[in-house]
Amino acid sequence: MGVEAKRRVMILIRHQNTTKKHQRLTRILVVLAVIGVLGVLAPKAFAVDYDAQINALRNQINQNKNSANQKRAEGDTLQAKVAALNAEISAAQSALNLTRTEITKTTEELDRQNAELAKQVDNLKQNLKTMYKDRDVTPIEVLASSENLSDFVGKQQYMDDLKDKIESNISEINRLKAELEQKKVTLTEKAADEKAQVANIAAKRSEQQALLTQTRGEEAAYQGIVKQNESQLAAVFAARAEEIRRNAAAGGSFRAGGQCGGGYPDVWCRAAQDSLVDDYGYYNRECVSYAAWKRASIGRMVPRYWGNANQWWPRGSASVTPAYGDIVAWPDGPWGHVAIVESNNGNSITVSEYNYSPRGGYSVRTIPMSQLGNARFIK
Secondary structure: OOHHHHHHHHHHHHHHHHHHHHHHHHHHHHHHHHHHHHHHHOOOOOOOOHHHHHHHHHHHHHHHHHHHHHHHHHHHHHHHHHHHHHHHHHHHHHHHHHHHHHHHHHHHHHHHHHHHHHHHHHHHHHHHHHHHHHHOOOHHHHHHHOOOHHHHHHHHHHHHHHHHHHHHHHHHHHHHHHHHHHHHHHHHHHHHHHHHHHHHHHHHHHHHHHHHHHHHHHHHHHHHHHHHHHHHHHHHHHHHHHHHHHHHHOOOOOOOOOEOHHHOEHHHHOOOOOOOEOOOOOEOOOHHHHHHHHHHHOOOOOOOOOOOHHHHHHHOEOOOOOOOOOEEEEOOOOOOEEEEEEEEOOOEEEEEEEOOOOOOOEEEEEEEHHHOOOOEEEO
16 A cells, blocks of 8 residues: 555544544433433432431321220210229218218117107106005005995006006107117118218229329310420421422423412422322312312411311201302212312202312212212301
8 A cells, every 4th residue: 555545544533533522422411401401301319318308297187086096985984983982982871871861860760769768767656656655544544445345456456557658658669768879770771881881982983083184184285285286287287288389480390370270289280190299288189189279379278187088077057058169079989079169050059079080180060969969068
């Protein structure tokens, strides 16, 4: 090969090498450009692991609710025990009162018998006094003062019979007194036992009442913690939503501002269904999420953390007249469904809703009253 030919070959090789370098450089630049574009289009990662916080708080809420429910059940059991002990105390106190009444009656009867005994003893004394006085008179004098012999014998017999009768009365009174005194002793012992029984039951009641007070306090404490957890959860939701908006403003995949069908916030409606949790504790683009947002937007009571739509249904009533802003709930299917009443048309209602048709989307429909089925309304 000549010198000129060799020179041309070397130029061709250098040109090919340069072309290959440019091609490699071009490919690198394309890759970098793609990476840059993806970096702009990809959702920005949260600075805080909100999902972990939300899951942790939800677990805490569930645990504390379970603990509160357990304490409520324990409290109800203790309340029943206290009520039963109150009934026992009432019965025992009634028995004690009856015994005390019997003691009073027995004491009064003893007083009457003592008075009668004193009277009979006095009569006996008077009789004996008369008899002894009569002994100072000779039988001849008694006979002389008598109209006849029969009168004389009758006087003597009368005095003897009177003495015997009084002595018999005294004996009977003493027997009754002994019975009454023994009855009073028995009743007094019975009253003491019944009083001790009342005190014993009252002590048990005080113990159970103290446990009831403690248990109700623990229940209230758990309920207070649940409220704190729910406030914390709401704060996490708010912080998460704010970061989503900041990411959107910085060029992330979520767009802040603007609204979708029915006014449902763009930040939730333009994200994939069930990919976000709204400010009220529901997954986005679900009927419950829309209903909670709608209620908040019109200043009505907001259902927070109520669960699936079929868990809303028991809170409603079928006997109320539906009006704008009311929630209409159905328990049908595995999850149920809720919508917002936009108007009452007399024979029908117009509702707005999400996730009815299309799935995860907004819709408005008018339903005849006769076709509401087992719907209930929440004011």
